[in-house]
Amino acid sequence: MGTGTARLHDVVRTWLRRQLGTASLAELDGALVAGYRARCRGTWYAVPDDGYALQHLPSHLRTANEAAWRELLLDPRWIARKLTALGTTALVVDYEPVVEDELCLIGDALQLSAHVLARDPSAACRPALRSSRRQ
Secondary structure (H helix, E strand, C coil): CCCCCCCCCHHHHHHHHHHHHHHHHHHHHHHHHHHHHHHHCCCHHHCCCCCCHHHHHHHHHHHHCHHHHHHHHHCHHHHHHHHHHHCHHHHHHHHCCCCCHHHHHHHHHHHHCHHHHHHCHHHHCHHHHHHHHHC
16 A cells, blocks of 8 residues: 555445445545546546545546546546456446446456457547547
8 A cells, every 4th residue: 555545344345435425425426526637637548546546536536527537437548448457347347337338348348358459458549539530
């Protein structure tokens, strides 16, 4: 653990979340997202790798702003960044709470491609990045 970090046991984390309640958790998620937004100027794929943001930003963003969360998970630059930094499993987790629409398709494609992406993470976004550059 680095300077200024703390780790909580899952039992303590669960207890704290219950004590805070849904409204307070949403407020805290919003404050955390606002802090990261300021650090990366709203360009989520450029968020600093502080050992937390890349892993957990999607869950906080979903609570704070579901439209921004969807946009994040559809951004090929975010997909490439997280895949390269943390691997397929960490990225697929972001898509697991989704049960329908294009986010589900992306999550399924990532799972089916995991064996290829483990060897070459950049393979996931090459076509999408080429397409977005043409627009």
